[in-house]
Amino acid sequence: MVGSVENGGEAVEILPDHFDPTAVVPEPLPKVVESDGELVNGKSNGDREIVLGRNVHTTCLEVTEPEANDDFTGDKDAFMASILARYRKTLLERTKHHLGYPYNLDFDYGALAQLQHFSINNLGDPFIESNYGVHSRQFEVGVLDWFARLWEIEKDEYWGYITNCxxxxxxxxxxxxxEVFPDGILYASRETHYSVFKAARMYRMECVKVDTLVSGEIDCADFKVKLLAHKDKPAIINVNIGTTVKGAVDDLDLVIQTLEESGFTHDRFYIHCDGALFGLMMPFVKRKAFGSSDFEVYEAPKVSFKKPIGSVSVSGHKFVGCPMPCGVQITRLEHINALSRDVEYLASRDATIMGSRNGHAPIFLWMEKLSPLVLEQRWEVRIVFVLCIISD
Known part of the structure; x- marks a missing residue:
């Protein structure tokens, strides 16, 4: 019998022949539902519905209560070990054929295995130590300072934290x-990541979708029309530094110019830059990447707090390469007081979205930023863009 051990001369099955944790029961594909409830194929009744393409319950691993019998417990341990071994094999196979998600899998954090025995929690403000002593704030603030230099904002002018995604x-x-503009209208291109529209729903904000160009960039002509139609209210704008599908980078300078031409002074708009995809690539795109006129790469639009922007966020598990989802958010310190609140039992302040925060992620990012891979990544960015131009 496959997957069995001997127990007093009697074979005990620890891994059934038919067990396959990666198996997926074939099901007909459901109709595609857009975020506003309209069916792409078929008619709509206006109701939003949730559809599942794969029923994970058919392949889930049931959690059961442990047995008091010591012999059975040993068998259970062997069974669990076999499950994990097969799952690792699945991860290796799926990682080998991993397509469609822009993750950098070229990382090795074996040196950090020694820290996995600790519950590291950075709950509260990164800059104000709480009464929970097992934290990694010293690493977190070091990483934040690196990003502050990248985006050209002084240490005493920024606030930020390492997010979960x-x-x-x-x-x-x-x-x-x-919070800066309670009556402001949120503007975002139609190809903006769904999380921005999720934010509009969560915060009950009026949201105006702006058309895009063929490239996926925001259409500033349409943006101007919609700004003028709502000129009586402040503007909150999401600028994409790499859209999810097309990788489009909105022209930040043109967005600012459009706001100014529409009569919006700097104290009547707030710009958030979503750099989840390309936020860590654009700063390293330079003209003449290889010092040769044969390989000329135009400099990317620069994201900088020297421009009238309010915040920037990036993902840490994409281009950087981190085994766990994480991200970085930087904003102006002058804005954060509207959010920050004292938390008595923490003996700290908090202006974050989540309460408890992964204290391991800052260490992974800190180690990455100190490694020689940072220089390698800068060349990787330039090589990728040169190859894109050659392929055109």
Whole structure:
């Protein structure tokens, strides 16, 4: 019998022949539902519905209560070990054929295995230590300072934190904009990441979708028309530094110019830059990447707090390469007081979205930023863009 051990001369099955944790029961594909409830194929009744393409319950691993019998417990341990071994094999196979998601899998954090025995929690404000002593704030603030230099804002002028994902960075950036302008209107291109529209729903904000060009960039002509139609209210704008599908980068300078031409002074708009995809690539795109006129790469639009922007967020598990979802959010310190609140039992303040925060992620990012891979990544960016031009 496959997957069995001997127990007093009697074979005990620990892995059934038919067990396959990666199996997926074939099901007909459901109709595609857009976020506004309209069916792409078929008619709509206006109701929003949730559809599942794959029923994970058919392949889930049931959690059961442990047995008091010591012999059975040993068998259970062997069974669990076999499950994990097969799952690792599945991960290796799926990682080998991993397509469609822009993750950098070229990382090795074996040196950090020694820290996995600790419950590291950075709950509260990164800059104000709480009464929970097992934290990694010293690493977190070091990483934040690196990003502050990248985006050209002084240490005493910024506030930020390491988020659990790119979406949390967008939720926080839009929330800061809403707190600065409670009656502001959120503007975002139609190809903006869904998390921005999620933020609009969560915060009950009026949201105006702006048309895009063929490239996926925001259409500033349409943007201007919609700004003028709502000139009586402040503007909160999401600028994409790499859209999800097309990788389009909105022209930040043109967005600012459009706002100014529409009569919006700098104290009547707030710009959040969603750099989840390309936020860490654009700063390293330089003209003449190889010092040769044969390979000329035009400099990317620059994201900088020297421009009238309010916040920037990036993902840490995409281009950087991190085994766990995480991200970085940076905003202006002058804006954060609208969010920050004292938390008595923490003996700290908090202006984050989440409460408890992964204290391991800052260490992974800190180690990445100190490694020689940072220089390699800069060349990787330039090589990728040169190859894109050659392929055109």
């Amino acid at each position: 790119g979406t949390e960075g967008n939720l926080h950036g839009i929330l800061v904009g809403r």
